[in-house]
Structure formats: C-alpha cells, structure tokens
Amino acid sequence: MTESGVDVSIERKDESRPEEGGRRDPNTCPSCRSHYRDDELRAALRVCPHCGHHFPMPARERIDSLADPDTFEEESADLRSADPLDFFDLRPYRERLAEAELETGLGEAIVIGSALLDGHPCELSVMDFAFMGGSMGSAVGEKFVRACESAAERSVPLISVTASGGARMQEGILSLMQLPKTVCAVEDMHDAGGALFSVMAHPTTAGVLASFASLGDVIVAEPGALLAFTGRRVVQQTTREKLPDDFGLAESNLRFGHIDGIVHRPELRPFLARLLRLFSHER
Amino acid sequence: MTESGVDVSIERKDESRPEEGGRRDPNTCPSCRSHYRDDELRAALRVCPHCGHHFPMPARERIDSLADPDTFEEESADLRSADPLDFFDLRPYRERLAEAELETGLGEAIVIGSALLDGHPCELSVMDFAFMGGSMGSAVGEKFVRACESAAERSVPLISVTASGGARMQEGILSLMQLPKTVCAVEDMHDAGGALFSVMAHPTTAGVLASFASLGDVIVAEPGALLAFTGRRVVQQTTREKLPDDFGLAESNLRFGHIDGIVHRPELRPFLARLLRLFSHER
Amino acid sequence: MSADDQLLRLRERLSKLRSLSLLGGATLSNDLKRLQKQIEQLEAAPTLTGEEIWQSVELARHEARPYTLDYVERMIEDWIELHGDRSRADDPAFITGVGRFNGRTVALVGHQKGRDIKERKYRNFGMAHPEGYRKAMRTMQLAERHRFPVLALIDTPGAWPGVAAEQHGQGGTLARSHALMARLTVPIVSCIIGEGGSGGASAIALADRVLMQEHAIYTVISPEGCAAILWRDAGQAQKAAAAFKPDAAHCLELGVIDAIVPEPLGGAQNDYDEAAQLLADSIEHELAEIEDEPGSALRRQRRAKFRAMGLYA
Amino acid sequence: MSADDQLLRLRERLSKLRSLSLLGGATLSNDLKRLQKQIEQLEAAPTLTGEEIWQSVELARHEARPYTLDYVERMIEDWIELHGDRSRADDPAFITGVGRFNGRTVALVGHQKGRDIKERKYRNFGMAHPEGYRKAMRTMQLAERHRFPVLALIDTPGAWPGVAAEQHGQGGTLARSHALMARLTVPIVSCIIGEGGSGGASAIALADRVLMQEHAIYTVISPEGCAAILWRDAGQAQKAAAAFKPDAAHCLELGVIDAIVPEPLGGAQNDYDEAAQLLADSIEHELAEIEDEPGSALRRQRRAKFRAMGLYA
Numbered sequence A, B: 001m002t003e004s005g006v007d008v009s010i011e012r013k014d015e016s017r018p019e020e021g022g023r024r025d026p027n028t029c030p031s032c033r034s035h036y037r038d039d040e041l042r043a044a045l046r047v048c049p050h051c052g053h054h055f056p057m058p059a060r061e062r063i064d065s066l067a068d069p070d071t072f073e074e075e076s077a078d079l080r081s082a083d084p085l086d087f088f089d090l091r092p093y094r095e096r097l098a099e100a101e102l103e104t105g106l107g108e109a110i111v112i113g114s115a116l117l118d119g120h121p122c123e124l125s126v127m128d129f130a131f132m133g134g135s136m137g138s139a140v141g142e143k144f145v146r147a148c149e150s151a152a153e154r155s156v157p158l159i160s161v162t163a164s165g166g167a168r169m170q171e172g173i174l175s176l177m178q179l180p181k182t183v184c185a186v187e188d189m190h191d192a193g194g195a196l197f198s199v200m201a202h203p204t205t206a207g208v209l210a211s212f213a214s215l216g217d218v219i220v221a222e223p224g225a226l227l228a229f230t231g232r233r234v235v236q237q238t239t240r241e242k243l244p245d246d247f248g249l250a251e252s253n254l255r256f257g258h259i260d261g262i263v264h265r266p267e268l269r270p271f272l273a274r275l276l277r278l279f280s281h282e283r
Numbered sequence C, D: 001m002s003a004d005d006q007l008l009r010l011r012e013r014l015s016k017l018r019s020l021s022l023l024g025g026a027t028l029s030n031d032l033k034r035l036q037k038q039i040e041q042l043e044a045a046p047t048l049t050g051e052e053i054w055q056s057v058e059l060a061r062h063e064a065r066p067y068t069l070d071y072v073e074r075m076i077e078d079w080i081e082l083h084g085d086r087s088r089a090d091d092p093a094f095i096t097g098v099g100r101f102n103g104r105t106v107a108l109v110g111h112q113k114g115r116d117i118k119e120r121k122y123r124n125f126g127m128a129h130p131e132g133y134r135k136a137m138r139t140m141q142l143a144e145r146h147r148f149p150v151l152a153l154i155d156t157p158g159a160w161p162g163v164a165a166e167q168h169g170q171g172g173t174l175a176r177s178h179a180l181m182a183r184l185t186v187p188i189v190s191c192i193i194g195e196g197g198s199g200g201a202s203a204i205a206l207a208d209r210v211l212m213q214e215h216a217i218y219t220v221i222s223p224e225g226c227a228a229i230l231w232r233d234a235g236q237a238q239k240a241a242a243a244f245k246p247d248a249a250h251c252l253e254l255g256v257i258d259a260i261v262p263e264p265l266g267g268a269q270n271d272y273d274e275a276a277q278l279l280a281d282s283i284e285h286e287l288a289e290i291e292d293e294p295g296s297a298l299r300r301q302r303r304a305k306f307r308a309m310g311l312y313a
C-alpha cells in the first residue's frame, strides 16, 4: 500500500499484505473478506454491509453523500500542481501527476466548493487518497486556503474531510510550507468568526495532521482511521519500541483525548447538519 | 506537624515525627540533626550550613532578606480577620487568631508592601506558615489582592512568596472564595501589563497552589518544598496508591514541568533582581 | 454574622450601589435587580438548623439525585458531546459539549457522577483529573471563540487527589481554570447541582451568575475532612457541617451565590423533569439578563463581584 | 524553476508591491526593502551543485556545530531558562527562556542537541516530544503577554516519532504551535541553525522573518527518508538531497526564507564566537526593522507572507 509522494507509509494492523506481485482487490473487504460489486459498495457509502469496515471514499462520492442534490458548486477546479524542482525520482513528477489525474478524474488530491447540507450553506473541502496518496503540495494547500477564504467571505462554516499521507515530497520545502500556510488561513477564518469542522478519514497523517486538520473547532474521525504524525513502520524502525495494536487509530486517538468522537459514515451527514444548526449565525 | 486551620496536612518524607508528647526543636535540622542557636540560623538565612536544609522563614526575615535596607513600606498592616461564621471547633476561631498574632507578631498570615530590590521598585507579598499554617482566609485574600492593585498602580512587578496549608476552614465558603478572588486580581494585574513572580516556599499547597501561586509569569520553588494540591496522607487514604518518595516535592514538580526552577535561598535575591531587570518597563 | 446582619449588609451594598454612577446605566440597574432579588430570597429563606443543614448534605449526595447528563437530556437540544483535552486523555468525570438552550447555542461543562457501581467507578465519583479540567477549559475556549454563553454545572466531592493527578499538575490546572473563566468575555452562568467540593468546584464556578440548588452544598472541605482535622474525628461531620454552613441559604447570605434554584418537594431526586424545568427557568432568567451586555463590561463586573468577596476587619 | 526564473518572479512581486496601496506606508517600504535584499542575496548566491548541497547537509549535522545554548551563551545577557509545559514534563530537547538581546528583553525558544553521547541521549538528539512544543508555546505566550519579541532557533531532525509522543498528540501539538505563532502580535525572528526537519521545524519557524544559516538545511523529510520512499534505498540520500534542494540558497530562491546568515569560513563549527556574532548581527538587523510595527499589522503581514508560499499552475 506504499504510495509514492507520501512521507508516511500507511499500514493497517488488520490488513494483510497483498500477495507478492499481486494487487489486492479494492472491493474485497480487508476485514471480513466479503467481496462486493462496485455499485453495491458505492450504494452502501463504501461501508462493508457485513462488518462495517470503512473503505476509502473518493472525493466526488463523499461530496455526493454530504451535499444536498445539485447544490455543490466547485471552486478552483482548474488549479493544478506545478513542478518547482523539476523533480525526478524513478519517474518525473509531472508524469505522476498526469497519471493520477487520469486514474482519479481529479485535478488534484483535494476538491473544494460551496454547497448546502440539509439546507444549511457551507463550504466543503474534501481530500482524495487515490490522488498520489492525498499528499499536500502547493496546489492542495492553495485550494484549502481558498476554501477558508470562501467560507469566511460567505460567513459559513467550512467542513474539511481529510485523507492524506502527508506532505508531497516532490515539491520539497514548498510542500512543508503548506503547513504554516494552511494554518494561517484557518486563523484568518477564525478571526472572521468562522468555524472549521474537521472530519478525519483514513488516513490523516503527517503534514495534514500537523496543520489544518487538527485545528477543527470540532474534530471527528471515521472508525478505524489511522491518525498519526508518524506511521507504524517509521516509529518501529526509529525507536524500536513495541507498538500497541491500535497504534494511531481513531479509537486510540479518542481515548487519548485528541478527537471529539468517531462518527460512522452513514451518521456523518446528520451529525454535520446538527453542527451547522448550532454554529450558524442565524438564531 | 498538623496545624489547625489547614485543609492539607503537611508532612515531609525526610522528617521523622516528633517524639510522643514532645515537640521537635525548631532549631534542630530535621535532615542532618545539627543544632543551631537562633541567631546562627537567622544569619544563615535559615539554611542549614551543614546540609543545606531550608528551614521555614518568617515573613519579616524574608522581607529583610529581599528588600534593600529601609525600603520596605508595609501596606494594609491593620487589616485583620473577621469571624463570619462564629466558628468554634475545639476553641473559638477568634482565640486562635489572637494566639497566632501573639506568637508571630503578625496581624495575619501574609505581609504586603512596596520595596526596592537591588534598586528596582517592586511589590512584595510574603506569607508566613507560622500564622495558622499560612492558611488563606478573607484577610489574606484581601491583602494579596491589594498587593496586586498596588503593583499595577505603580507599574512594578509583584513578587509573591507563599507558604500555606491551603484555605482557612474556619471561614467556611468565604475562604474558598479567596481562590477566584485572588485569581481575578492577578488577571486584572496582567491586563494592566504587570508581572507576577511566584516563589513557592515549603509548603505551598491546596487553595494557594490552586490559585494565585500557580499563576506566576515565572514560578520557582525552594529546595525540598512540598508543592501539592493534596497532601501525602489524604492521597494515601483516599486512593491507597503507593506514593513515590519525592511525592509533591519541588524536585518532582520541576521534573513534571510545573515550575521553572529551584532556587536556593541565598540565590533568591540575585535571581529576582535579574527578573526585575528583564521585566521592568525601563529600557 | 446572622441573617439579619447580612440582610443589613446587603441593604447597605444596595444603597451604595444606588448612589454609584461608576457602573453605567444598564449594568447598574442589573446589579440593583440582582441584589434586590437576593434580598427578597434572603428574607424568604429560613435560617437552617444544624439538622436541616445536614439534610442538605445528605440530599446533595443522594445517590438518586439527577446528575449533569440528566439535565443535559432535559434542557439541551441538538446536544453534541465534545471529548478530550487534546493532549492526554478524555476524562469521563467531566461532560463537555455544545447544544441549544432555549433556542440559543451554548457550551456546557459539568462534573459527572455515575449511577451504578460500574459507572461510578468509570466517572471516578465525579472527581476529575487535571485532564478533565483541561477538557472543560478547551470547551470554554471554543465558546469564547464563537460567542456561545457558557453553562457550568458543578457536582463534585473535589478534584481527584491521586498521585498521577498531582504529577500532572492538579493545583496549577485548577488555578488556570479559574483564570480562564476570569478572562472569558461570553456570559457564564454556573449552578451547583449537588456537591460543590473545594477548588475542584470553584474552578468551574467563576461565573457572572452563580446559582445553587436548594439542597446543594458548597464547601471549602468536606464535612468529614473538616471534622477529621479540627476534631480529629471524621465522625463529627454533622457537627462540622453545622459549624461551617455549606447550605444554599448561608451561601446566599454570605454573597457567595446570586440565587437559589428551587427543587421539587423533598429534593431533586423525586422528579427529574420538574427539577430540570426549575433549573432551566432559573438559568434562562439569569442568562436573559446578561447576554446582551458587552463582553468587556461583563468581564469587568464578574471580576469585581469576586473581588468583593470575603469579610474582614 | 531556475534561479533566473525565480529572480524574475521576485522582481514581479516587487513591482506588484510597488503599485499596491493596500499595505500602508511603513509596511510597504519594509516589504520592499526585504524583497530588494532578497534579490541582492539571490544574485550573489551561487546555484549549488548536488555535491555542494550534500556538503551543506553534512555541515548542518556536523557534531561540532554550535547548538542553541552555544548561541544563548554568546548572544543573550541575564539569561533565565524557563522549564516545563505546566502539565506533564520538562522536555530537554527544547530550550526556552528570557534574557536580554542587545539591550531589549526577548523570549527565546530553540531545539537543543547534545554534544557527547550522554547529553545527546538526554536531549533526544534534538527531537522533541509534544511536551517540548508545549513548553515552547508557553514561553511564547509569556512573550505575548509582556510584549517581548520572540527569537526561535531551529535545529532538529524532526519531531520525535515515538509511541508516547503519538499518544500525547504530536500531530495536533505541532498544528497548535503553528497556530499560536500565527496569532502572536509580538515580533518573531526565527533562524534555522542546523537541521530544519519537517513539521517539527516549521512549527516554531512561523516568523515575521525567517533566517537560515549558510550551511543549514530546511527539509520536508530527511534525505534518507526521502530516498527510502522514492528509491527504496536510504543509501541514495545524496541523490535525494540533490533532487529536493534543502540548502539555504534554494530556500531563498523559493521565497521560503527571508535572508541567509553567513557562517565563518568552512562552517559555524570552526568559530563559535564569530558564528554567534554573525547570527546576532542578522537577527538585530531584522528585529530593528520590524519591532516598532503595530502588532496587528505585523500579524497580518506575517500571515500574508505564508499565505503566498507555494507554486502552482
């Protein structure tokens, strides 16, 4: 499951490794081994009907599951990553970007725009792990900042759904600068009276966890999501410590006081609707 | 060592209990058993010349050790405790107060006033454990608040030296209200740009630790001082936990991040002088 | 000081206030109203005997008494509980969250005791660690950021006196919780709904309006603790309680609380719904009086109120 | 993007700023000055080869390189070190304190590495736990309260990736440290004096002026970590470094830092006193330029600077 372009390798204790040379079927539940057709899974919000495992959810499907029908208006759809370092590892960065766009149909690892949710106006910012591991480069940072600005301008809360391996190495130090950059945007929004609701999907790690995702006025996670600054493997290699079974998982984060709750995907929309009612400026 | 009028019983691991029916000689070092004449101890700032043990220091001697000669001007010297509850335990509260005044020569468990320290103007607030265990009733709270107000008015830092068993039970709920009262005064002083330097002497516990003493911009303690919200005996009785040897001591508090440092008594004056230089508004 | 003396003192404060131009119009009339109400309540409140005081102690600790979540359930719509101190733990001895109280969004913090043995242990008998107070502080900061009024329900024998609690800074944390409440510029109404035990209670009770249920107690130390120290005998708790008077009427007399919240006949445990209705009515009354004040005035008056507490010669 | 392109971009920014009336007089001329200086430094700075970049990586990690306390000793008078996060620990991987820098009181925070094996372990190789970042935040809050400028010295391979660090909220703590620095209204000057590794570095580098010593590095991931992920071979670190260019000249080119601080010939390790003098001169220069700005303007410009970082199409 190692992806190029993430600075944390994502692993899950309850997932066995794919067979040598093979790729795990994305529609087979890693938890209970049930297999589904894609339309079945999609209809179930990509939650295993048998065991409740939460599969990764593409950004467009996430938006469809949250926004009232035909209310989502995408913003900055044309914004794309540049290649400030002419970066080349095993392949050119530009090639990786083109391939990711082709595979996901997305211009970047984040989609932003305005919407209604249960009738309440809000701004949505949704990441997609399928686009280069949801890594945050200049374009992702810029789009998140624009979402903050759009939310503040319209005096509506911003709902952020994250799924990210961290900063995008191929952009070097500029990817690290997306941490202070997105944080400054959240602070500006807060100063304008705005609210940020942070939904952490699997995985929300490294640079994204160490910046805007952790600054939500309310923070919830999906069940089983990995929320860690550093992934299991690096922790083990660096410290040689014994890792608890639930290391970094949402459930452990709740116990240690880092999130407000765990919300199952089918409950997410009503939960956010309630938050919007509470934080809206109407009285 | 149990004192009437304190809501925490003060004990020290390194102090053996006084013999049955007898009272420990106050000039015998509980740590190394050396015995001193009172003038010897006083000349040594009540620090055992043999082993460094810090004996309790009367408020007047503390002030003499800090203020430049003849610069201390006491404030609110006439303020005395009332007896709002007509409190009577084994003896009337009024009798205990009269006795404490007779024994210590102090009107209450705190002395406040303006002074110069190494030429820097400051306000001093010094508690005395010998006056009913340094317990905080309405008079102590009021005098501390006046020290804050005097410091703010003159734009000088406030140096607070605490030695207290906690709130003064004999004043019931009014003694508890000295916690919010003194905290509000510190906040007012902070809003006026003032600074609080908190020196915690043995013991600084319960209500005083849970209010103004912990709000110092800089907090230091004397070696071996007990700084705990709850004393050893109550912790043991309530929780049946095994207590570490250094439970609640200054050294443990430093390790756990609650104080900025431990300052030996002969170093206190130069240390405070340095702080005054740094926090004074002259440039 | 007898109730009569106290009433006299209140009347004096009242006439002083009337002649004071310092506080400005709206404020003054609010303060007057508040004191006038205190006087009325005081005149109505009987002076309790030692036995009656002890009854309050027992009712305040009654195992069937409604706890914070019982009131949340009945008073708050769209409740969302918030968890965790963002650094170490989620202390179950504290409940914190946001919800709608009579149409407005509020933040609520409160101690939580457990009903059965298992939950009692889970909630640590309502005795919070420093992590619990930090959770409450975090929720109050959220309220400040979004201009939500804060409701605080106090029901604890005291802050937890364990080794880890000390090591994690129980004393300093209580100090900082007091300090945060002295800094907030949103309206704060607190109510002692059972035991208001020591610094662990006052740390979340530093409010614009402090209420107390009829049979709640507010104490600097538990009656047993007091007896153990003063009489060297915890069995003398009843005697201690009679001496230091932790009941609502005496707290009102001493100017420590602003009003008494009535309970159903025989105590809140007899009718949760009525108790919640009475509590909601009182909170609404107080909140409505202060919620339109500018935050800076609110904070100035809040500090001035506590600054005036205490009796000395 | 080549240095020439970058220079062009800087020139464009400069001309845009010149035509902008938004920022007000003093600010504008400061921004102009800053950019003009950047352009001068850029024109002066050579474009490093891969080999030269690797030399910087090695010098940044040189075991004799001066650390935070070496600079404190030489730059700060009346130094008082402050300890503890007021909740759990005193992390020796962070140094925080107050003292006098060229006559004015400042607060200083910085990572601290150890010199010998024992101290290295004690300082955890400059890799702080969340508790260390909380200690730094506390000291910065003290600075804000008393209007002391903040100096931040960055020298860490990264935030500590241990189990307890994760459990105590390493990610969230770094986020909140960034956020606090975005909120401060006192002047902040930071300098990367060795390794500026990832979020553990940027968390205390969100400053009005970000400096970087000539041979320091500022990276999103260590060269070894990058190589391990991209080339599946940590031995390719040199190749990775050449690809992602963590050296000061490139950071200046990309607009990530504001100026480069010169080092003694061959590196700071060769002459601590000279290194400290050069660092102090640079900090003084930057601080003098901003310290009389109103806090709200400072904060607005600080956020605007970081808001503009990044390159996209």
Ligand SMILES: [Zn+2]
Pocket (backbone or CB within 6 Å): A029, A030, A031, A032, A033, A034, A048, A049, A050, A051, A052, A053
């Ligand atoms: Zn399944």
Ligand SMILES: [Zn+2]
Pocket (backbone or CB within 6 Å): B029, B030, B031, B032, B033, B034, B048, B049, B050, B051, B052, B053
């Ligand atoms: Zn001795």
